[in-house]
Amino acid sequence: ALQALVTDARRTAEPLVALEPERPFRPHLTVARSRSAHGDFLLGRCRSALARGLQGAFVLRDVGLVKSDTLASGAVHTEIARWTLAERS
Structure with a gap:
């Protein structure tokens, strides 16, 4: 589903802005990040x-x-844009 979203977004944006040359997209969802190259104990437990x-x-x-x-x-x-999909209830 994320790959389809990227494909649609590129198709929509191409007539409007100059896009960088296409690079392979690896669909992912970032759940957490660690600043340390050696990892983080709590992040390891979450993983x-x-x-x-x-x-x-x-x-x-x-x-x-x-x-x-x-x-x-x-x-x-840097956040470039944000789109609301569902209103908070």
Whole structure:
């Protein structure tokens, strides 16, 4: 589903803005990040729990387009846009 979203977004944006050359897209959802290259104890525990599988459901209320710049000091994430998909109840 994420790949289809990217394909549709590129198709829609192409007539409006100059896009970077297409790079392979690896669909993913970032759940957590660690600043340490050696990992983080609590993040490791979360990873172990997630590896056993997720159960339940969630409501996706909005989607954000985030630009990532990798610098020597670490990644800098800048929100470009946000779209509301479902109103909060």
